[in-house]
Amino acid sequence: MRYNNTYVNLDTRLHHEQPPTPLENPRYGHFNTQVAQQLGWTDDNELMENWVDILGGLYVPASFKPLAMAYAGHQFGQWAGQLGDGRGLLMAQVIDNNEQPQDLHLKGIGLTPYSRMGDGRAVLRSTIREYLCGHALNQLSIPSSNALGFVVSDTRVRRESMESGAALMRVADSHIRLGHVEWIASFAPDLLGEFTDYMIDTYYPECRDSDVPVLAFLTAVVERTARMIADWQLIGFAHGVMNTDNLSITGSTLDFGPFGFMERFNPSWINNHSDYTGRYAYQNQPAIGHWNLNVWLPHFMRLEGITRDTLAECLAPYEATFMQYYQQELCQKLGLPHQSESLALAFEWLTLLEDNLLDYTNSFRALLGLISPDEHPYERQLLTTLIAELDEEAQTVWQDWSTRYTAQVQSLSVESAIETMKNHNPVYVLRNSMAQRAITAAEQGQLEEVNRVFELLANPFSIQDIATDLDTTPPSPNAPQKPISCSS
Template identity: 85%
Template sequence: MRYQNTYVNLDARLYHKQPPTPLDNPRVGHFNTQVAEQLGWAQDDDLMTRWVDIFAGHYVPAEFEPLAMAYAGHQFGQWAGQLGDGRGLLMAQVRDNNDKLQDLHLKGIGLTPYSRMGDGRAVLRSTIREYLCGHALTQLGIPSSNALGFVVSDTSVRRERMEAGAALMRVADSHIRLGHIEWIASFAPDLLGEFTDYMIDTYYPECRDSNTPVLAFLTAVVERTARMIADWQLIGFAHGVMNTDNLSITGSTLDFGPFGFMERFDPAWINNHSDHTGRYAYQNQPAIGHWNLNVWLTHFMRLEGVTRETLADCLAPYEATFMQHYQQGLCRKLGLPHEKESLSLAFEWLTLLEDNLLDYTNSFRALLGLVAPDEHPYEQQLLATMTAELTQEAQKAWQDWSIIYLAQLELVPFEQAVNDMRTNNPVYVLRNSMAQRAISAAEQGQFEEVDRVFNLLASPYDVQDIATELDTTPPNPNAPQMPISCSS
């Protein structure tokens, strides 16, 4: 691999250098060969032979320089003070096959100075969920951290019960969070200029071409974050814990805790059982993204040439960027051009889904069974299942809507419309029930279901033979969607 460990060269107050604490009797969980090829890991015999030992903290290659990052943050809207990598280490930074810098970050490695009341470990269930979700979002085309793989061990970890300790080698284009700047502002303000230069030169070098590179950088972060959250909304993804320490400066999804993919469509869905006020409900994610960025931006007023007015200009594109990306994506999901009539139809469609608690993923995909039934027998069956759930009144609304929709589609080349619908509406997302079946089997030492789900999610837009009926079956309409614990 092409190592480029740059973070370790920054001021030592920003991190704590330390090795991982090994897990007991580590064993193979799963390994992501695609990511290994992308990083150049697969071309290194030592890394391939000893990957279980590396992930479990038993072996640290000479080129690695493990460190725990310091950062802070606002959690559920309240200042939480110093946080940091409490159970993870930035092990190395490398240039991948596309010459893009990637972080190798090992999660579940034991105590660090930032562990607070934690034990520095991760349990198998949360490790599997993060591993599969990073993979799922990446294959859906949504910027996200991914992972090289994970191991399980005999190390016991207490959560609500005693569980098996695990470790995940996650890969992301950056692990710098909005909370890094919050930490600097509170504990080392003299580092703000140096750290801002590092972020620009490392992740946004194109901003150096601007007459005001800092403002260009801040605007770019705002716009990337807006597009990421629009992608979440389009696919029905709820992060669940959008604290400032869980948002990356690169606009890539980071830190999978109580996440969920929408099943029965309910915009007010709360997927985190600790979110008692619904702050991080699905429908609130765009507003929370704006709130987090607003908190983050104010710290840059310490820099020369940055004022409250210029920061307002940096934040201003957020809403327009989000709306444009979301509306364009929504129209593509329907195979329609981005125009007023299409958007009106799209929002009527979402209302139909919400009023009847229809499955978000299945219903969008089912439209192919309406538009091109002869070519899409699977989607025809989805359509039949969807319409069978409708009341007589809702059937009438569906018929009226579909007539107008098909007429609008005639304005678009047929193949283009079908292709847009196929490539923007997945057949498979990581439903909580899918993840739980894989976890239950893995806790019994059987990882075949993890592998099957991983392979299924590798091609989410294609109907696959390895799928089971349970992979696309939503919960009963009257059953509450499963909230997920932050405990991991």
Template identity: 80%
Template sequence: MHYQNTYVNLDPRLYHKQPPTALESPRAGHFNTQVAEQLGWADDDDLMARWVDIVGGQYVPSQFEPLAMAYAGHQFGQWAGQLGDGRGLLVAQVLDHNNQLQDLHLKGSGLTPYSRMGDGRAVLRSTIREYLCGHALTQLDIPSSNALGFVVSDTPVRRERMEAGAALMRVADSHIRLGHIEWIASFAPDLLGEFTDYMIDTYYPKSRDSEAPVLAFLQAVVERTARMIADWQLIGFAHGVMNTDNLSITGSTLDFGPFGFMERFNPAWINNHSDHTGRYTYQNQPAIGHWNLNVWLPHFMRLEGVTRDALSDCLAPYEPTFMQHYQQGLCRKLGLPHQKESLSLAFEWLTLLEDNLLDYTNSFRALLGLISPENYPYEKQLLATLTHELQGEALQVWQDWSARYLAHVQALSIEQVVTDMQTTNPVYVLRNSMAQRAITAAKQGQFEEVSRLYELLASPYTVQDIATALDSTPPAPNAPQMPISCSS
């Protein structure tokens, strides 16, 4: 691998250097060959042979320089003070085969000075969920952390009960969060200029071409964040814990805890069992992204030439960027051009889904069975299931909407319509029930279901023979969708 460990050269107040604390008898859970090839890990025989020992914390390659990052944050809208990597270590930074900087971050690696009341460990269930979700979002072309692999061990870890300790080698384009700046502003304000230069030079070098590089950088972060959250909304993904310490400066999805992919379409669904007020529901994500950035930006007023009005100008593109990306994507999911009539149909469609608690993923995909039933037998069956769930007035609403929708489609190139729909509406997402079945088997030492889901989610837009009916079956309309804890 091409190592480029630069974070370790920053002011030592920003981190604590330490090795991982080894797990007992680590064993392979799953290894991501795609990520290994992307990083160049697959080209190193020693890394390939000892990946379980590395992820298990028993062996640290000489090129690694492990450190725990310090950061702070607002959690559920309240200032939480110093946080930091309480169970993870940034072990190395590398340039991948696309010359893109990637962080290797070992999660579940033991106590650090930032562990607070935690034990520094991760359990198998949360590790499997993060491993599969990072893979799923990456294959859906949504910016996200991914993972090289995970291990399970004999190390006991107590959560609600005693469980097996596990570890994950997470890979992301950055682990710098909005909370890093919040920490600097509170505990080391003299570092703000140096750290801002590092973020610009490392992650936003094109901003240097601007007359005001800092403002160009800040606006770029705002716009990337808006596009990421629009991508979440389009695919039906709810992050579940959008604290400022869980948002990356690169606009990539980071920190999978109580996440969920929408099944029965209820935008107010609370998928985090700790979210008692519903702050982080699916429907609130765009507003929370704006709130987080609005909290983050004023810290940069300490820098020369950065005024309140200038920061307001940096934040201003958030809403139009989100709306344009979301509306364009929503029209593409229906195979329609981005125009007023298309949006009207799209929002009527979402209302139909919400009013009748239809499955979000299946319903969008079923429209291919409406447009081209002879070419899409699987989608034709999804359509039959959809219409079977509609009764009385709701069925009439569907018939009226589908007739108007088909009239719009028939005025377009059917080939282009189908292409847009097929490439934006997945057949498979990581439903909570799917992850749970993999977790249940893994606790018995059987990782075949993890492997099957990995393969299934590697091609989410294609109907696959390895799929089962359960992979596309939502809960009953009135059944509560499973809330997830931060340790799940």
């Protein structure tokens, strides 16, 4: 690998250098060959032969520079003060085979000075959920952290009950969060200029060509964040805990703990059992992204030439960027161009889904069975199931909408619409029940289901023989949508 360990050279107030605390008897969980190849990990015999011990904390290669980062943040809208890497270490930074920076971050590997009341460990169930979700988002072309792999162990960890400890090697283009700047503003304001230069030079070097690089950088972060959240909304993904310390400066999905992929379409769905007010409900994510950035940006007024007015100009593109991207891609999910007639049909479709609690993923995919039933028998069956769930009044709404939609598609190009819809509407997402079946088997020492789900999610837009009916079956319309625990 091409190491590029630069964070370790920053002011020591920003981090704490330490080795990992080993897990007891770490063993193979799963290894992501695609990520390993991207990093150049597979080209290094030392890394390949020792990857289980590396992830288990037993072995630290000489080129690794493990450290825990300090950061702060607003959690559920309230200032939380100093936070930081409480159970993870930034092990190394590299330049991957795509010439992009990547952080290797080992999660679940012991106490750090920032652990607060935690134990520094991660349990198997949350490790598997993060591993599969990062993989799923990447294969859906949504910017996100991924993972090199995970290990299981004999270490016992107490949560609501005693559970198996595990560790995950998370890979992300950056682990710098909005909360890093919040920490600096509160505890080391003299570092803001230096740290801002580091963020620009490392992650946004193109901004150096701007008349005011800092403002160009801030605008770029705003726009990337808006597009990332639009991607979430389009695929039906709910992050669950959009605190400022969980949003990356690169607009990549990070720290999704109690996440969920939408099944029955309910925009007010709350998937985090600790979110008592619904602050981070699916429908609120775009507004929360704006709120977080609005909290973050004023800290840069400490820098020369940065004013409240110029920062307002940086934030201004957020809504337009989000709406343009979301609306354009929503039309693409219907196989239609971005125009007023298409948008009207798209929003009517979402209303039909919401009013009848139809499955989000299956319903969009089922439209292939409407416009091309003979060539798409799987989708034709999805459509039959969908229509069967509608009552008489909803059937009338469906007939009217489907007639107008079909006419719109046929007035353009059916072939082009089919190709576009296939590339924008997955067959498979990581449903909670799918993840839980993999977790239950893994807790019994059987990791075959983790591998099957991993392989299934590697090609989410294609119908696969390894799939089962359970992979695409939503809960019943009357079943409560159970939130996910933050305990991990």
